[in-house]
Amino acid sequence: MSVRAGLALLKAEMGKVWGRPILEITVALMAVMAIVSVRPLTEIVLHSEFPAAFQSAITGSVSSTVASLMLPWVIMCAVLMSLSFARDYEQGIMQSLLSVPVSRKLFFTIKFVAVILPLTLLSWGFTTFFVGMTFYSSPWLVLQLSFFALPVSLLSLMFCGSISVLIALTIKRTIPSVLTALLANFFFWFPTTISTNSPVWEGSSYANYLCLTPYKGALALLDKMLGIVPKIVTPPIAESLEYNLSAGSFAALLLFYACLLVIPMFVYFSRRFEICE
C-alpha cells in the first residue's frame, strides 16, 4: 500500500467526516464555550505584589478555562469517531473499502487520524488563543501553554476517540453508538467540573482520586507543567494525590489512558473484527 493511496484515503475520509456543516459546528461550539468561559483577571494590586497576585489568580483559572474548552471537543470527538466507524459499518462503506487491497491497519489508522488530527489542531488553537487572551500579560505562560496544550489535547482526544471506537465496533449501529459514546465521554469529562480542593479540605476520600480520571488528569498535568500550584497548601491538600504526584506521573497516566483502548482496538480491528452488515 503506497503512501499515495493512504493520503488519498485520508483526504476522502476527512472530506466525509468534516464536510459542511460539521467543521462550522465544531468551530462555533468551541468559540461559544471559549467566549463564555474566558474571564478577565480584574484585581488592582501594587506592582511589587503583582507576581503573587497573578499566581493566585491563575490558580484554577487555566484549568477551568481549558476544562470548558474541553467540552466541545470531547462532544465532537465522541460524535464524529462513533459516526465514522458505526455509520461506515452500517452503510457498507467499510465493507466496500475493505474489499479492495487496503490493509485493515491502514484503514483503522486513517479513520482515527481523520477525526483526531483536525480536532487536536482546533482544540490546541482555541486553547492557546483564548487562554492567551486572558493571560496576555504573561507571554511566557502563554508560550508554555501553547507548547504543552498540543500533546495534552492529542492524548486526551486519543482516549476519547478510543472509547468511541470501542462503542461503535461493539454496538455497530449509528445512533445508539453516538449516544453511548457521548454519555461515556461526558461521564469521564464530568470530574473536570469539580474543584477537588474543597472536598479534599473537607476530608472527602473520593475527591483525592478524581485527579486520576483521564480528563481531570490532563488538566492536572497542564497545571503541573505550567507550574501552577494551589493557593492554600495546608495538610489535607498537601497530602492529596493531585498535589503530590509529579508532572511525569500525570504524563504517564495520560499516556496510559491514551493507549489503554487504542492499541487493543487497533489489534482487534486488524486481526479479528468481522464485517457482516
Added chain:
Amino acid sequence: MGSKVIGEFKSVTKRFGATTALDGLSLKICQGINGLIGPNGSGKTTAIRLSLGLIKSNAGKAELFGFDCWSDSCAIRRKVGVLYEKLAFYDHLSGIEQLKLMATLKGAPESLVELKELLRLVELDEAAHDRCIGGYSAGMRQRLGLAQALLGGPELVILDEPTSNLDPLNRAKILELITFLNKEKNTSFLISSHILPEIERVCDNFILINKGKLLRQGAIEQMIDKTSTTKFIVKVQPIGSVAALLKDEKYVEDLSIVDNSLHVTVRDVGLFKQRLPLLISQAGASLDEVKMVKSDLETVFKSAVEEA
C-alpha cells in the same frame, strides 16, 4: 464443469452466535461465469464475504486463486473486483473522483480517459461524471458500483444482485457486458442473483446453496439431470377420469388441470411412462398428446430447495 477451478470452499462452516450461516459448505468457483443461487438467507452473501476475507470461517478451508481467504485476503482482493447489493460510496465525491480513489487504493491508477471510458462502458451518463454521488439515482449508483468492480482489470468479478436496481433495458445491457468481458478479456464472474432467467442466460456454472449447504453444482444440463421431478403436459379425453386415477399414483408429485390439459409433476419418469398407457385404457380415455416440459433453472431451483 470442465473449466479451471479458481476458488474452492472445503467444508466451510460459519456461525453467527446460534445461527449457522454456512454449514460445511463445499463448492468450486470455475473460470467463466458462475451463478451463485439460493433462497433468501441461504448463505450467498456470507460466502462472498468469506471469500474476500471480511469474515473468518469457524471451520473448513476457503481458497481463491490458491490464497487463503482470511490470512491472504489482500492478495485475493488485488485480483478480485466486487459489487455488493448494498451500494456504498463516498457520497461527497463525484463519480470520477470515487473511481480515481478506488483505482489508487487498488494500486491501479488509471488515467482520466480510462476512467471515463469505464463509465461509458457501464453507460453512466456523461453529465453525471462530475456530479456528487449523493445525488445519483439507484440505477446510476448500481452502474457506478459495477464500474468500480471492473477497475484495474480484475481476474474475478463478484456481483451480488448486479441488476436489482436496473430497468429491463439496462439489465440486458449489463448482462451483455458480462458476456463480452468474459469472452474478450477472459474475466471470470461470480454472480449472485434471484433473477434466475437472467442468470441462466449468462452463466455456465451454477452453484445452488440452501441453509448454508451445497445442493447442486455444475452446468444447467448436469443440474437438470439430478433434478428428481419432471413435469409433463398430458392431453386426454375425458380428462377427469385419468386425473382421478393419476392422483392415487405414488410417484406423482403434483397434479393440476390447466386449459383442458393435465399438468403432472412426477418423481419417477420411467414408471410414469410405463403406467400412463395402462391408466388411460383403464379410464377408457383416448390420448391426444404427451409433452415433457423442459426444465429450466427455476424448476431445478424449486425442486432442489423443496427436496432439501
